[in-house]
Amino acid sequence: MLKSFFKIMPKAMLLALPILCWIGSFAAPAWAEEMATAAQVETLTNNLNIVWTLVAAVLVFFMQAGFAMVETGFTRAKNAVNILMKNLMDFAFGSIVFFLVGFGLMFGVSHGGLFGTSFFGMSGMFGSEGGGVEWSWTFVMFQTVFAATAATIVSGAMAERTKFVGYLIYSVVISLFIYPLFGKWAWGSLYIDNGAGWLENLSTGAFCDFAGSTVVHSIGGWLALAGAIVLGPRIGKYLKDGTPQAIPGHSLPLAALGVFILWMGWFGFNPGSTTTGDGSIGRIAMTTNLAGAAGAVVAMLTAWVLFKKPDASMTLNGGLAGLVAITASCATVTPIGAMAIGSIAGMVVVFSVLFVDRVLKIDDPVGAVSVHGMCGLFGTLCCGLFNAEAVLGIGEVNTGLFYGGGINQLISQVIGAGTAFVWAFGLGLILFTILKKTVGLRVSAEEELRGLDLGEHGMEAYAGFQIFTTE
Amino acid sequence: MKLIIAMIQPHKLPDVKKELFAADVHKMTVTNVLGCGQQGGYSETYRGVVHEVNLLKKVRLEIAVNEDFVKVTIDAIIKGARTGKIGDGKIFILDLPECIRIRTGEKGKEAIG
Numbered sequence: 315m316l317k318s319f320f321k322i323m324p325k326a327m328l329l330a331l332p333i334l335c336w337i338g339s340f341a342a343p344a345w346a347e348e349m350a351t352a353a354q355v356e357t358l359t360n361n362l363n364i365v366w367t368l369v370a371a372v373l374v375f376f377m378q379a380g381f382a383m384v385e386t387g388f389t390r391a392k393n394a395v396n397i398l399m400k401n402l403m404d405f406a407f408g409s410i411v412f413f414l415v416g417f418g419l420m421f422g423v424s425h426g427g428l429f430g431t432s433f434f435g436m437s438g439m440f441g442s443e444g445g446g447v448e449w450s451w452t453f454v455m456f457q458t459v460f461a462a463t464a465a466t467i468v469s470g471a472m473a474e475r476t477k478f479v480g481y482l483i484y485s486v487v488i489s490l491f492i493y494p495l496f497g498k499w500a501w502g503s504l505y506i507d508n509g510a511g512w513l514e515n516l517s518t519g520a521f522c523d524f525a526g527s528t529v530v531h532s533i534g535g536w537l538a539l540a541g542a543i544v545l546g547p548r549i550g551k552y553l554k555d556g557t558p559q560a561i562p563g564h565s566l567p568l569a570a571l572g573v574f575i576l577w578m579g580w581f582g583f584n585p586g587s588t589t590t591g592d593g594s595i596g597r598i599a600m601t602t603n604l605a606g607a608a609g610a611v612v613a614m615l616t617a618w619v620l621f622k623k624p625d626a627s628m629t630l631n632g633g634l635a636g637l638v639a640i641t642a643s644c645a646t647v648t649p650i651g652a653m654a655i656g657s658i659a660g661m662v663v664v665f666s667v668l669f670v671d672r673v674l675k676i677d678d679p680v681g682a683v684s685v686h687g688m689c690g691l692f693g694t695l696c697c698g699l700f701n702a703e704a705v706l707g708i709g710e711v712n713t714g715l716f717y718g719g720g721i722n723q724l725i726s727q728v729i730g731a732g733t734a735f736v737w738a739f740g741l742g743l744i745l746f747t748i749l750k751k752t753v754g755l756r757v758s759a760e761e762e763l764r765g766l767d768l769g770e771h772g773m774e775a776y777a778g779f780q781i782f783t784t785e
Numbered sequence: 786m787k788l789i790i791a792m793i794q795p796h797k798l799p800d801v802k803k804e805l806f807a808a809d810v811h812k813m814t815v816t817n818v819l820g821c822g823q824q825g826g827y828s829e830t831y832r833g834v835v836h837e838v839n840l841l842k843k844v845r846l847e848i849a850v851n852e853d854f855v856k857v858t859i860d861a862i863i864k865g866a867r868t869g870k871i872g873d874g875k876i877f878i879l880d881l882p883e884c885i886r887i888r889t890g891e892k893g894k895e896a897i898g
Binding site: 763768772773774781784 | 798799817819827830842844
C-alpha cells in the first residue's frame, strides 16, 4: 500500500507543477502591483526591521547561556550551581528592573543629556514618536537583553566566593541605573530624537560605540574589576609571598561550548544593532567574525610563545577579546581593519590576564576584566583609529586617524571610554563596599572550601559524581 | 617498615602536603574517599525535598615509611591537618611486611626510601 503510494507520488507532482505555474502566472502581476504602493512598502520595511531586530534580540539573549557555560567551565565543580544561579537570576531581575526603571532612564526624554525622564514601565510609549507601537515592543525587548549582557559579565570575576544575596542586590542596581545612565549618555537618541545624551553632542564629534564595546562590555568589565578588588582573591589563589597559583576550571568542554554560543550570539549583538533589516547586516557580520577569528589566532600564538603550548583557555578568551573589541566599530571599519583590531585584542587579552593576575594580584577566575574591560576599552579607541566611513561608502569622510580622519574622533573616544571607567569602577567600589559592610559580600572560609553549591544552595551540581574539594 | 594511613579533611590536603615535604617525606598516595565518623552528616535539599548526607568527602593518604620516619610523618600530618574541630580525621599505622620497587627489583628499606 505504502509502496504504491510512493510510486505514484513523483508522477502526481510532475502533473501538479505546470498547473501551479499556470495559476501563478495569473496571480503574480496583480499581487506585485498591489504591493508597489508606498505605504505598503513602508509597512513591509517596518515589519522587516522588527523581525530582524527581534531575531537579533533572541540571539543576544542566548549569550546568557554562553556566559553561563564559560563561567561554569572556568571554575570548580563545587561552585557550578552557584554560578548558574547567578547567571539565571541577574537576567531575571535585570529584565524586570530594566523594564520598570532602566529603560526610561536610558531612552526617555532627556534631562540635560544626563538622564531620561519618561517611558518608565513603558508608560506613554505608544505614540507615533519613536517608530510606532509595534516598534516600541521590539526596541524595549532588544535593549533589555543588552542590559542583561552587561550585568552578567560581573559574575565570572566574582566567582567562587561571593555571597548569593550580595550578588542579587548588585544585579538589581546595575540594571536599575549604572548601565542605563551611561547608556543614556552614549545611546540616548536611539529611540527618540530629544533623548540624546551628552556624549552624543561632543564638540569633537559624537562618541562612537556602535554595539557597545564600552556601553555594555567595559561597563560590565570595570564593575567586575571593582567587585574582584573588594572581594579579595579566592583562598589558595596567592601564596603568602604573593605568588599566584593556578586554580584550573573543571570543564574546558563547557567553556568552549560557551564561547561558541557567545560567538553565535554576537551575530545578533553587532549586526542586530543596526535594528534595520538591510544590506549592512552582512557586512557587520563579516567584520565581527573576522575580528573574533583574528583574536583567537593571535591569542593562541601569543600564548604559544609565552607558555610553549597553545593554551586552550587563553585562546577561548582571545576569540571573545576580538569580538568585544570589534563591537564598537563593527559598522564603520573595513574587513582588514577588523582583522587588525581583533589581532591586537588577542594580544591585549593575554598580557592583560597576566598583568591582572601577577602584577595587580586581583583574582579574576574567568578573565572578565581583561576580555570585557580592557578589550572593550581598546575596541572603543579603535573607532578613532580605524573608522573608514568614506571607504565603505556609508559616510562623507573617514573619522579614523589611520584613514586621514584626524584626531577628533579619537578624542571623543577617550572622553567616552574614560567616563565609563570612572563611572562604573567608581560606583562599583562604592556599591560593593556598602554591600560588604551591610549584607556581607563574601562567604565564610569554611563554606568557600566546601563549595558554594552546598553552602549557598544546599545542593550539588554533579550528584552521583565524586568531586575533589582538596583546594 | 610501617604503612601509615591517614584520613583528613579534603581542604587540609595542601597544608598536610606542605608539612610532609618540609619533613622530607616526598612519597605518598592520595585517594578521594567517602566516610563517616564523629562529625555526623549534613542535609541537602533537592527540589524542596531534604535528604541527609551521612558519608562525607574525605581524603585518604597512604605513606609507607621506615621505622625512623614514623614519628616525623605522623607529626607532619597532625601539624597540617589539625584544626581542633571534630572531623579533623584519624591516623592508622600498620606493620608492612614487604615492599618491592618494580623497576629495579629492590626490596625492603631501599625500596621505600
